[in-house]
Amino acid sequence: xxxxxxxxKEALQRRLRRIEGQVRGIQRMVEEDKYxxxxxxxxxxxxxxxxxxxxxxxxxHIKGCVAEAVSTDQHDAKVEELVDVVGKFLKT
Amino acid sequence: xxxxxxxxKEALQRRLRRIEGQVRGIQRMVEEDKYxxxxxxxxxxxxxxxxxxxxxxxxxHIKGCVAEAVSTDQHDAKVEELVDVVGKFLKT
Amino acid sequence: xxxxxxxxKEALQRRLRRIEGQVRGIQRMVEEDKYxxxxxxxxxxxxxxxxxxxxxxxxxHIKGCVAEAVSTDQHDAKVEELVDVVGKFLKT
Amino acid sequence: xxxxxxxxKEALQRRLRRIEGQVRGIQRMVEEDKYxxxxxxxxxxxxxxxxxxxxxxxxxHIKGCVAEAVSTDQHDAKVEELVDVVGKFLKT
Numbered sequence: 001x002x003x004x005x006x007x008x009k010e011a012l013q014r015r016l017r018r019i020e021g022q023v024r025g026i027q028r029m030v031e032e033d034k035y036x037x038x039x040x041x042x043x044x045x046x047x048x049x050x051x052x053x054x055x056x057x058x059x060x061h062i063k064g065c066v067a068e069a070v071s072t073d074q075h076d077a078k079v080e081e082l083v084d085v086v087g088k089f090l091k092t
Numbered sequence: 093x094x095x096x097x098x099x100x101k102e103a104l105q106r107r108l109r110r111i112e113g114q115v116r117g118i119q120r121m122v123e124e125d126k127y128x129x130x131x132x133x134x135x136x137x138x139x140x141x142x143x144x145x146x147x148x149x150x151x152x153h154i155k156g157c158v159a160e161a162v163s164t165d166q167h168d169a170k171v172e173e174l175v176d177v178v179g180k181f182l183k184t
Numbered sequence: 185x186x187x188x189x190x191x192x193k194e195a196l197q198r199r200l201r202r203i204e205g206q207v208r209g210i211q212r213m214v215e216e217d218k219y220x221x222x223x224x225x226x227x228x229x230x231x232x233x234x235x236x237x238x239x240x241x242x243x244x245h246i247k248g249c250v251a252e253a254v255s256t257d258q259h260d261a262k263v264e265e266l267v268d269v270v271g272k273f274l275k276t
Numbered sequence: 277x278x279x280x281x282x283x284x285k286e287a288l289q290r291r292l293r294r295i296e297g298q299v300r301g302i303q304r305m306v307e308e309d310k311y312x313x314x315x316x317x318x319x320x321x322x323x324x325x326x327x328x329x330x331x332x333x334x335x336x337h338i339k340g341c342v343a344e345a346v347s348t349d350q351h352d353a354k355v356e357e358l359v360d361v362v363g364k365f366l367k368t
Binding site: 009012013016019024026027031036039040041044046047048050051053057058060061064065081082089 | 116119133180
């Protein structure tokens with residue numbers, strides 16, 4: 001089975017590689033004893049980038065998996081799963 | 093100057109390397125067409141790990157830089173800077 | 185038209201009235217010069233309660249409005265709208 | 277003892293009363309069966325307003341209570357308390 005992020009896979013991987021690079025950049029800042037506030041700024045930038053990736057993926061997931069399940073007996077389970085995942089992002 | 097995370101530098105780097113590994117793990121999941129909800133779970137786990145690192149760093153920063161500035165004319169600026177950084181985490 | 189939170193309306197209103205009461209409680213704490221950290225704790229409690237209400241409402245919305253639109257030409261618009269709303273909660 | 281939000285008490289109470297009014301507005305929207313997405317938008321607006329109030333209060337708290345404690349043996353405890361409160365906002 002191909003998941004719905006399939007067609008955006010390249011864009012998704014690019015974003016994730018950029019985030020990986022940002023995390024390595026933070027390690028370098030720590031290594032070079034950069035000012036803590038600048039490091040904290042970078043950390044919140046990575047967090048925001050992760051939220052964006054998460055939101056993209058959620059959109060694909062809703063359009064794909066959740067929509068596909070809508071007329072099946074899986075629908076309620078899919079909705080619960082989606083709400084759970086949003087809840088994890090909101091740490092609720 | 094040595095910043096106050098100095099003595100926790102090793103622990104901080106370890107956490108950051110683990111986060112880097114998690115981000116690479118997410119890339120692998122995308123590569124292998126894993127289920128989107130599982131990927132989203134991993135993304136929110138990385139986000140939570142970043143918050144923890146941020147909070148550690150904030151503690152060191154307050155104990156170090158902010159406390160040191162308290163009796164100087166830099167204090168207000170340091171407090172504003174700290175509040176700004178918390179605001180960025182809250183995206184406020 | 186009756187929106188899908190219809191059947192949970194009473195529960196939803198109860199939660200909202202409790203939140204209103206919490207906000208009034210915070211005003212009282214400020215009035216009585218309570219300790220700022222205790223007030224901040226209350227504020228983050230209200231925030232968490234709002235997230236819970238939001239998540240409940242989202243579940244009803246997905247099960248109702250989004251699911252209903254799934255086989256119509258409104259579906260994409262509904263999904264975008266839902267993703268937007270999640271994005272606002274994540275402040276993304 | 278007068279807490280450091282003392283001088284901003286009026287502004288703080290005004291903001292809290294506005295938030296209380298917003299929460300009542302949401303109850304009215306539910307009462308009148310407004311569209312769930314519009315209600316969700318309002319909920320995230322209240323959440324953002326609470327974050328702003330929290331940040332204001334934090335600033336006063338750091339300038340006041342934390343700064344005052346800096347040269348006392350209470351300082352570490354105050355810093356931990358502050359970090360705890362930020363952590364609650366980040367739900368960390």
